[in-house]
Amino acid sequence: MSASASPQTNSATLSPKQQRILEYLRGKAQTKTYFKSRVIGDALGLSAKEVGTNMPAISNAEGLEIEKWGYSSSTTWKVTTA
Numbered sequence: 001m002s003a004s005a006s007p008q009t010n011s012a013t014l015s016p017k018q019q020r021i022l023e024y025l026r027g028k029a030q031t032k033t034y035f036k037s038r039v040i041g042d043a044l045g046l047s048a049k050e051v052g053t054n055m056p057a058i059s060n061a062e063g064l065e066i067e068k069w070g071y072s073s074s075t076t077w078k079v080t081t082a
Helices: 016-028 037-044 048-058
Strands: 034-036 064-071 075-081
Touching: 016 037, 016 048, 016 064, 034 037, 037 048, 037 075, 048 064, 048 075
Parallel strands: none
Antiparallel strands: 034 075, 064 075
8 A cells, every 4th residue: 555656856856845745754753653544634734635645655765665555534644864
């Protein structure tokens, strides 16, 4: 269930919204592995749907591995440092 799309994503090709999500994940991935779209959205002022729609675009970001992990009241993403 990987959200992978293409080879390494260059942050210059990401939209501002995608860059915000990516920076949030980079800041939290050192201490946390699983993230719900709803929680990310709440922290960034976005809806869970906006987060979920943008996750595939950042799934190959340099330094992070992002995988769609499951669904229970909101999509859960497994985020690990590469």
